[in-house]
Amino acid sequence: MSNILEIRDLQVHYGGIEAVKGISLDVPEGQIVTLIGANGAGKSSTLRAIAGLEKPSAGKIFFKGEDITGKDSNEIVSRGVTLVPEGRRIFPDMSVLENLKIGAYLRKDDLKEDLNWVFELFPRLNERSWQAGGTLSGGEQQMLAVGRALMSRPKLIMMDEPSLGLAPIIVKGIFDIIRQINRQGVTVLLIEQNANMALKTADLGYVMETGRITLSGPGQALLQNEAVRTAYLGT
Amino acid sequence: MEQLFTPEYIVSILLSGISLGGQLALIAIGYTMVYGILRLINFAHGDLFMVVGLMGIYVCAVLPTYAAIPIVILITMGLGFAIERAAYKPLRSAPRMSAMISAIGVSYLLQNTATYVTGGQPMTYPTIETLNRTINIMGTPTKLVVILTPALVLVLIVLLTQLINHTKIGMAMRAVSKDFETSRLMGIKINRVISTTFVIGSALAAVGAILYFTTYPAITPTSGSMPGLKAFVAAVFGGIGSIPGAVIGAFLIGICETIIKGLPSSWNVSVFSDAFTFALLIIILTCKPTGLFGEKATDKV
Numbered sequence: 001m002s003n004i005l006e007i008r009d010l011q012v013h014y015g016g017i018e019a020v021k022g023i024s025l026d027v028p029e030g031q032i033v034t035l036i037g038a039n040g041a042g043k044s045s046t047l048r049a050i051a052g053l054e055k056p057s058a059g060k061i062f063f064k065g066e067d068i069t070g071k072d073s074n075e076i077v078s079r080g081v082t083l084v085p086e087g088r089r090i091f092p093d094m095s096v097l098e099n100l101k102i103g104a105y106l107r108k109d110d111l112k113e114d115l116n117w118v119f120e121l122f123p124r125l126n127e128r129s130w131q132a133g134g135t136l137s138g139g140e141q142q143m144l145a146v147g148r149a150l151m152s153r154p155k156l157i158m159m160d161e162p163s164l165g166l167a168p169i170i171v172k173g174i175f176d177i178i179r180q181i182n183r184q185g186v187t188v189l190l191i192e193q194n195a196n197m198a199l200k201t202a203d204l205g206y207v208m209e210t211g212r213i214t215l216s217g218p219g220q221a222l223l224q225n226e227a228v229r230t231a232y233l234g235t
Numbered sequence: 236m237e238q239l240f241t242p243e244y245i246v247s248i249l250l251s252g253i254s255l256g257g258q259l260a261l262i263a264i265g266y267t268m269v270y271g272i273l274r275l276i277n278f279a280h281g282d283l284f285m286v287v288g289l290m291g292i293y294v295c296a297v298l299p300t301y302a303a304i305p306i307v308i309l310i311t312m313g314l315g316f317a318i319e320r321a322a323y324k325p326l327r328s329a330p331r332m333s334a335m336i337s338a339i340g341v342s343y344l345l346q347n348t349a350t351y352v353t354g355g356q357p358m359t360y361p362t363i364e365t366l367n368r369t370i371n372i373m374g375t376p377t378k379l380v381v382i383l384t385p386a387l388v389l390v391l392i393v394l395l396t397q398l399i400n401h402t403k404i405g406m407a408m409r410a411v412s413k414d415f416e417t418s419r420l421m422g423i424k425i426n427r428v429i430s431t432t433f434v435i436g437s438a439l440a441a442v443g444a445i446l447y448f449t450t451y452p453a454i455t456p457t458s459g460s461m462p463g464l465k466a467f468v469a470a471v472f473g474g475i476g477s478i479p480g481a482v483i484g485a486f487l488i489g490i491c492e493t494i495i496k497g498l499p500s501s502w503n504v505s506v507f508s509d510a511f512t513f514a515l516l517i518i519i520l521t522c523k524p525t526g527l528f529g530e531k532a533t534d535k536v
Contacts, residue, residue: 053416077422089417091410102410105403106422152422 004029004156004187005050005081010059012045019045021211022059027156027204032178032188034198034219036232037208043191044086046208047158050189051083052076063156078106080155084162088145092134096125099133099144103151111151118147121177139170146177150186157181158189163197175201195232199223207232243375248497249490250372254381254450256489257388261443262466263473263481264395265436271476272412272432275334279318279341281463283437286345287311287444288360288454289353295361308441315437316430324426349456357453366449380449387446391439392482399478404431412476461509465492468516474529483527488512 005027012020020042027033035043048054050061052073061069068076082103090099100118104111119126122143128136133144142162149157159178163171175197182188192198199205202219207228215228222228262284269277290310294303322341326334366380399405410418411428419425447462448454466481469488473480495508519526 051420053419072424073419074422074424077420083420085417085420089414091413091417093413094406094409098406102406102421102423105407148421 002029003027004064005189006062007046007050008060008062010046010049010061011057012042012049012054013057014045014054019211020049020056023208023211023213025206025213025216027187027189029187030182030185031203032182032190032201032219033204033206034190034192034202035206035208036192036195036198036222036228038232039193040210041208042211043208044160047083047160047189047191050076050081050158053083074106077152080153082149082152082154082157084145084149084157084159086160086164088138088141090133090136090141090144090148092132094133095130096133096136096144097129099148100125100151103148104153106152114151114153118150121150121180122147139166139173142166142170142174143177146174146181150181154186156187156189158191160191161193162190163192163194171197195228196223199228243373244497246373247375247377248493250375250377250381251450252490252493253486254384254446254489255493256486257384258443258447259462259466259469259489260388260482260485261391261439261446262462263469263485264392264478265440266467266470267473267475267478267481268432268436270470271478272408272429273323273334274331275323275338276467276475277323277436278335278338278463279322279345280436280440281459281461281466282342282345282349283311283315283318283459284440284444284447284463285349285454285456285459286314287441288448288458289349289358291445291448292358292360292454295363300361300363300365304445307445308438311437311441311444312434315433315440319430319433324429345459346456353456355456357455360448360452360454362452363445363449366446378450380446384446387442388482391442392478395435395439395478398435404428408432465509465512468512471516472519472526474526477526477528480526480528488515491515 003026007023007025009022009024010020011018011022023046035046037043045054049056052071052075055070060067063079063081068079091102094102100115101111104114124140125143125147128140133141136144162174166174171194178188178190178201190198190202199219199222205217205219205222206213207215207222215222215225262280265280266277269275287307290307291303294307298306318341322337323334326337366383368379369376370379372382399408407418407423407428408431410421410423411425415425465488466485469484470481472487473484491511492508495511496505498504
């Protein structure tokens, strides 16, 4: 099995602060990989660097074997990497349909098939396709954010805290969808504070602490790990 | 005194008010679009307006009018693009105040360049025959430009609205005006969208200037300041960032000003027509700072 994404010695600085202190990680194609860790561990910065929102200060990012370090976001999106940002960040004044269409901004082909796919995954979005994005509930907005990302036909979808601020029942629904998307061939890189849910879903997990990766292994193994249980699962 | 308020007089006042409003609207759209996308008040926009007038003089001297007008519009679009790239783009991640100071700098640069080129002398704007032709509207002799302006403004606004609401670049403009970062995640090239905004705003200002200076035949390096400021007030009145707001604000200011100017001279109020505009600004800022159609004061995050 090949790695769709490989990160080598990645460092990200914000001003004088080193948020990511030289991490390396692999995302095998077709799997669900999760990066767990406390607030401020550098998870978001890692994803932002992959998506081209931050320029790494050192290290390399390879997507499908090609170096994408420091490339512009539009270049990275066009290669098939997408990020569902923390806090959903849908466009509140645009309709649900427009929000989905803007996810396919770089594509010039017909969107019908993908719209049907997204509406199949999230029937609720179909019902509300003419409603302004800002009028949706939190869970629906998260669905919209995921649907919008899928419209770019990604090979790798990254999600930054998709469960944040959502009711447990809705979180469960979101994780079901993540598995479903994955079964349809999209590799998933997920960061979560909800470590329990994330590790149960993931094939592979990495634990990040203050800018470094301190543990890695299959999701189930990390769930059993004593240190992980104490630090992140509260047991 | 009664004979002053003949129906013909009222019609002519209203028509020239609508015309002035239309010209201001074309500048105001530029202010409001740039603010909508960059949260920047582009103080150089009024001076760009003056530059269009000067270019009109120089280009019309060597070319026939029908060729000069499109050339002037194209150069203005290029100038708008260049100003953004040189003066605002490098400050994209700087505090907002820096870009505003840069805008004031560009404003003075344009004014001083104009002074240098013209020697500070008022320049005579060429008479564009077609625009100055007189026709009769309800028995009132009226210059064609007065009728043409609101019609042209209407057409341009419809086109602009279509562009913003129904094209891909329009969708990108709306997205960028809400959220830079998420727009980038969608694959939108932010800088291209911002440049497009400046080019469109400049083109509209160019059309506005060509029409405006037809009725104000002399151009000085500061000729852009007053219409620029008034258009800015119009944009604030309508709610800066809102295109329909800017247009309505501009027509309102244009009409009110012309009415005040047209009041009998024995009343001694016509000199206050400019003051009216700025009094309006003060009233809006104190009573409803977001203007008629302004967004609620949610700051960009």
